[in-house]
Amino acid sequence: MLYKNIFWIYLLFLLLTSFVLPSNCPGLTERKKWVISENSSLCVNGSTNVNKFSCEILAYGRTDTLTVNKSDKEIVLSGSIGINIQSFDCHNSMMTRDLRKTLKEKQFPMLHIIFLSLNRLPDLIPQPEPITGMVDIEIAGVRQHFEVKYKISIDDQRVVHLLGSRDINFSDFNLIPPRKLGGMIQTKDKLSVDFHLKMKTIN
Amino acid sequence: MRKIFISGLIAGGILFVLSYGGLFLAVRFFPALFTEYNNPLFNSDGKRDILFYLHAFIISFALSWFWDRFKVLFKGASIIRGLEFGFVYSIIALLPVMWISFSALDITVVMVLSWFVYGLVQAIIAGVVFAKINP
Numbered sequence: 001m002l003y004k005n006i007f008w009i010y011l012l013f014l015l016l017t018s019f020v021l022p023s024n025c026p027g028l029t030e031r032k033k034w035v036i037s038e039n040s041s042l043c044v045n046g047s048t049n050v051n052k053f054s055c056e057i058l059a060y061g062r063t064d065t066l067t068v069n070k071s072d073k074e075i076v077l078s079g080s081i082g083i084n085i086q087s088f089d090c091h092n093s094m095m096t097r098d099l100r101k102t103l104k105e106k107q108f109p110m111l112h113i114i115f116l117s118l119n120r121l122p123d124l125i126p127q128p129e130p131i132t133g134m135v136d137i138e139i140a141g142v143r144q145h146f147e148v149k150y151k152i153s154i155d156d157q158r159v160v161h162l163l164g165s166r167d168i169n170f171s172d173f174n175l176i177p178p179r180k181l182g183g184m185i186q187t188k189d190k191l192s193v194d195f196h197l198k199m200k201t202i203n
Numbered sequence: 204m205r206k207i208f209i210s211g212l213i214a215g216g217i218l219f220v221l222s223y224g225g226l227f228l229a230v231r232f233f234p235a236l237f238t239e240y241n242n243p244l245f246n247s248d249g250k251r252d253i254l255f256y257l258h259a260f261i262i263s264f265a266l267s268w269f270w271d272r273f274k275v276l277f278k279g280a281s282i283i284r285g286l287e288f289g290f291v292y293s294i295i296a297l298l299p300v301m302w303i304s305f306s307a308l309d310i311t312v313v314m315v316l317s318w319f320v321y322g323l324v325q326a327i328i329a330g331v332v333f334a335k336i337n338p
Contacts, residue, residue, distance in 0.1 A: 048241060049230065049234070050230060050234035050235070050237045050238055050240075050241075051234065051235075051238045051241070053241070092238075092241075094239060094241060094242035094243070094244075094309070095241050095242075097242070097243045098241050098242055098243050098247070100243075101243045101247070102247070176247075176248055176249070178241065178247035179247060179248075179249050180240045180241070180245045180246070180247055181226065181230075181237075181240060181245070181255065182223075182252045182255035182256055183249065183252060184223075184226055184227060184230050184237075185230060185237055185240050185241070187241075
């Protein structure tokens with residue numbers, strides 16, 4: 001009878017403790033969630049042989065979430081932002097329409113930035129801290145893997161500012177830079193993408 | 204007919220060099236004039252480039268035929284005949300086309316005026332060439 005009780009107590013102990021993990025156990029994760037605020041922005045800068053252009057999305061207009069999971073092996077940053085191509089404003093209606101057409105807005109109305117990882121967990125201090133991370137950028141149905149340089153900081157209102165920048169090429173996404181008048185006016189292949197995500201920690 | 208073809212071909216070659224050479228230099232030295240061409244109205248994939256560069260020959264052959272039919276009306280030295288020919292072509296053909304283009308397309312006055320002047324200069328040069336080759 002005594003052995004039977006010990007057995008049941010042992011079984012109960014196993015059941016109760018098997019789903020609980022101690023906090024200092026190696027290989028476990030530390031999770032943070034950041035909600036992207038609606039006033040985040042994105043800017044695409046490019047040039048032609050006759051002018052420069054800067055196309056912006058000044059208000060993101062959505063509230064997506066990024067999750068940072070820290071483990072021994074890596075820091076996984078998961079989440080994505082979806083940007084409506086229609087929202088781009090190049091401060092010149094013709095340039096704006098031209099960019100939308102080049103990005104095949106009718107077929108692929110959204111541009112996606114999928115966050116994958118960070119090289120280290122940021123300390124989140126008021127001074128901008130340089131970190132790098134991997135992202136996938138999907139434009140016109142083509143997804144490419146890039147390393148992005150970030151600067152991350154936190155302000156007095158506990159808003160996390162994540163500034164990212166990366167040069168990409170139209171040709172990375174099988175897009176042809178516009179050329180007009182038999183190639184006399186040519187848009188350069190290189191585009192510089194800068195984004196500023198304003199986020200709040202929610203856990 | 205042979206004379207129309209030969210003078211059209213020669214004028215086409217001259218216009219090709221002057222028109223696209225001039226355009227190249229204008230883009231290089233006056234880039235601000237060309238920013239408005241970053242517009243989806245203009246073909247941007249390069250598939251029609253050959254048609255764009257054939258324009259000098261298309262206008263030359265058309266003007267060569269027109270010259271052959273009406274050259275007796277243009278009198279004086281070659282330069283004067285060429286100038287008058289260019290103005291006649293511009294008033295009859297270019298002005299109405301530019302008018303309808305500006306009224307229907309999302310383009311600027313400067314753009315339309317530049318096209319008018321470009322066509323006028325092309326027609327004057329072609330007229331001078333025709334007056335020399337096919338008087």
